[in-house]
Amino acid sequence: MLKIQPKILELLGENLLHHSVITHSYPHCWRTHEPVLYRATTQWFILMDEPFLQPDGSKKTLRQVALEAIEAVEFYPKQGKNRLKAMIEQRPDWCVSRQRSWGVPMAFFVDKESQEPLFEPAILEHIKGIFSQKGCNAWWEAKTADLLPQDLKHLAPKLEKNPHILDVWFDSGSTFKAVCEERLKLYPSGLVLEGSDQHRGWFQSSLLLSCIAHSKAPFKAVLTHGFTVDEKGHKMSKSKGNVISLEHILNTYGSDILRLWVVLNDYQNDLSVSDAFFKQTADSYKKIRNTLRFLLANIADLESLSPLNPLDEWILAQSAQVFNQVQAHFQGYDFVKGLQKLLAFIANELSGIYMDICKDSLYCDGKNSPKRRGIQTAMLHLAHQLSFTLAPILTYTIEEVFSHASSLFKEVALSGTSVFDLKEPTLHPNEALLEEFKAPLHLRTLFSEALDCLKKDKQVKTSLELEIHLKEPDDFKHYAEWLMVSSVCAKQDNALLDTPAFTLYKAKAHKCPRCWQFTSHSALEPCARCAKVLEHA
Incomplete structure (x- = not known):
C-alpha cells in the first residue's frame, strides 16, 4: 500500500484536497504489518452486566449465567476451566457488529430520523421466512418494502436497513443452534474439541450465545489440543521450508498410522512432526498388525467355541483387566496412557508369553485336540477385544481384519457386515486367577x-x-x-x-x-x- 500511495496522489493532482502523514505506534494490521487507524462509528453490543430474565423467574447478568454454566462442564485438560472462567470474568461487552461489505447482515430496520432500531416481531419473522427461502443476501438485494410484511409496507419510507454485519464469532458461536438443536436434536452436545486458542474464540462465543438463549452451556465437555510444529518445535511455514504436508504423510504412511501417531502423543501440547516420528509409530503399528495376523491365522479353522484351559483363562483374565483400564483412559480422553497399556500388554503378556507358549500346541497337537481348540477360542476372544478397542483408531486395519476373518469370528464379533457393526466383546475377569499366577x-x-x-x-x-x-x-x-x-x-x-x-x-x-x-x-x-x-x- 505504501508503494502505491504516491502514484495515487500524483494522479489526483489538483483534485487532492489534503494530504498528511500521521506517525503512530498502534495499531498495526496483523496480516500486512502496516499501520492502521481506528474509525469511530456506531456499534452494537451484547451487554455482559445487564440483568435479564431467567427460566426460574430470577434476573442475572450474562456474565453470571456464563460463569455458572462453566461449572457444569467437564474440561480436558482440567486447567482449561480456569482459563475460560478468567476470560469470562474479565471480558468487556461483546461488540457484535462489523462494517464490511460482506457477511451475515444484522437484519433489522432503524428509523431514518431517530436511528432507533425496530424490533417488531412480525417484521423479524417475515425476514426470517425470506432468508430461509432465498438466503441472507436477500437483505442486500431486496428493497425495504419487499422485506416488510404486507400490512406494514406503509412504513418503508420511514425505515432504512441496518448496514452492519455480524461479528464472525457470532456466526461460529451459533452453530450449536443449527447443528445440535435443529438438525441432530442433540443439545447440549457431548463434546466440543478445538485448539487451546479457542478459549478466547469459539468456546466462548458459543457459550455466551447458548446462555442468552437457554441459560446453559451448549456442550457437556470441552477438549483442547495443541498444534503441529516441526521436529525442533518451530511453527511450520512455507517460508521456512519446514512444512510436512498431510498429503505426504498419508501417501507415505497411511491414515491409520497418522491416527495412531496422534493418540500415542500428548495431544494437549504441541506435537512435533517429522518422518522420524512417523517411522517410530510405524513400528508400533507393525507390532499390532502382526499380532492380529497371528491371531486370525490360528483361528481360521475354528468352527465352534470350546472350553478353555488354565493358561487360556489366565490370558483372558489378564486381558479383561487391561481392556477395562484402556477403556477407562479412553473415556477420559487420555489416549496416550490407554495405548501404552495396550501396547505393553501386546508385547509382554500376549506376544511375549501366551502366544509364544501356544505355538507348540497350535502347530503340533492334533487338529481337534481340546487343548488346541481351547487356545483357538481364547485367541478369538482376544482378536475381538483388540478389534473393538482399536477400531476407532485403526479403522481401515480392523476393516481389513474382517475381510480375512473366519465366519465364526464374524458371527461372534459383528452384528452386521462392517467395522461399524462391531459388538462390544465379552470380557472374562478373574481376580483370583490373576493372584494365583503371580508366583508362576x-x-x-x-x-x-x-x-x-x-x-x-x-x-x-x-x-x-x-x-x-x-x-x-x-x-x-x-x-x-x-x-x-x-x-x-x-x-x-x-x-x-x-x-x-x-x-x-x-x-x-x-x-x-x-x-x-x-x-x-x-x-x-x-x-x-x-x-x-x-x-x-
Whole structure:
C-alpha cells in the first residue's frame, strides 16, 4: 500500500484536497504489518452486566449465567476451566457488529430520523421466512418494502436497513443452534474439541450465545489440543521450508498410522512432526498388525467355541483387566496412557508369553485336540477385544481384519457386515486367577534371567534343551509348558545352573524332529505325542 500511495496522489493532482502523514505506534494490521487507524462509528453490543430474565423467574447478568454454566462442564485438560472462567470474568461487552461489505447482515430496520432500531416481531419473522427461502443476501438485494410484511409496507419510507454485519464469532458461536438443536436434536452436545486458542474464540462465543438463549452451556465437555510444529518445535511455514504436508504423510504412511501417531502423543501440547516420528509409530503399528495376523491365522479353522484351559483363562483374565483400564483412559480422553497399556500388554503378556507358549500346541497337537481348540477360542476372544478397542483408531486395519476373518469370528464379533457393526466383546475377569499366577510369573522372570546366562555362555540355544527341578513346588501343574522346557524333573546330578528357586539340567532325552522338544526315546524319531498325532492324521 505504501508503494502505491504516491502514484495515487500524483494522479489526483489538483483534485487532492489534503494530504498528511500521521506517525503512530498502534495499531498495526496483523496480516500486512502496516499501520492502521481506528474509525469511530456506531456499534452494537451484547451487554455482559445487564440483568435479564431467567427460566426460574430470577434476573442475572450474562456474565453470571456464563460463569455458572462453566461449572457444569467437564474440561480436558482440567486447567482449561480456569482459563475460560478468567476470560469470562474479565471480558468487556461483546461488540457484535462489523462494517464490511460482506457477511451475515444484522437484519433489522432503524428509523431514518431517530436511528432507533425496530424490533417488531412480525417484521423479524417475515425476514426470517425470506432468508430461509432465498438466503441472507436477500437483505442486500431486496428493497425495504419487499422485506416488510404486507400490512406494514406503509412504513418503508420511514425505515432504512441496518448496514452492519455480524461479528464472525457470532456466526461460529451459533452453530450449536443449527447443528445440535435443529438438525441432530442433540443439545447440549457431548463434546466440543478445538485448539487451546479457542478459549478466547469459539468456546466462548458459543457459550455466551447458548446462555442468552437457554441459560446453559451448549456442550457437556470441552477438549483442547495443541498444534503441529516441526521436529525442533518451530511453527511450520512455507517460508521456512519446514512444512510436512498431510498429503505426504498419508501417501507415505497411511491414515491409520497418522491416527495412531496422534493418540500415542500428548495431544494437549504441541506435537512435533517429522518422518522420524512417523517411522517410530510405524513400528508400533507393525507390532499390532502382526499380532492380529497371528491371531486370525490360528483361528481360521475354528468352527465352534470350546472350553478353555488354565493358561487360556489366565490370558483372558489378564486381558479383561487391561481392556477395562484402556477403556477407562479412553473415556477420559487420555489416549496416550490407554495405548501404552495396550501396547505393553501386546508385547509382554500376549506376544511375549501366551502366544509364544501356544505355538507348540497350535502347530503340533492334533487338529481337534481340546487343548488346541481351547487356545483357538481364547485367541478369538482376544482378536475381538483388540478389534473393538482399536477400531476407532485403526479403522481401515480392523476393516481389513474382517475381510480375512473366519465366519465364526464374524458371527461372534459383528452384528452386521462392517467395522461399524462391531459388538462390544465379552470380557472374562478373574481376580483370583490373576493372584494365583503371580508366583508362576515371578518364577518365569527368574527363569528367563537364568536362561539368558546359559545362552551367553553358549551352554544351550533354546529353553527346550532344559529340564527344571523346582525346589519349592506349588499347585501349578503347567510349569513345563509355562517355562517352555522339555520337562519338570526330580533332583539330579550335573546341574547346569543352580538357583535358590530351581535347578536347571541338560535334557537327557532326544530331540523330537517334529516339535523340537527333548522327549523322544531315540534320535530322529517323533516323541510319543507327535507319533500319536501323525498316526491319526
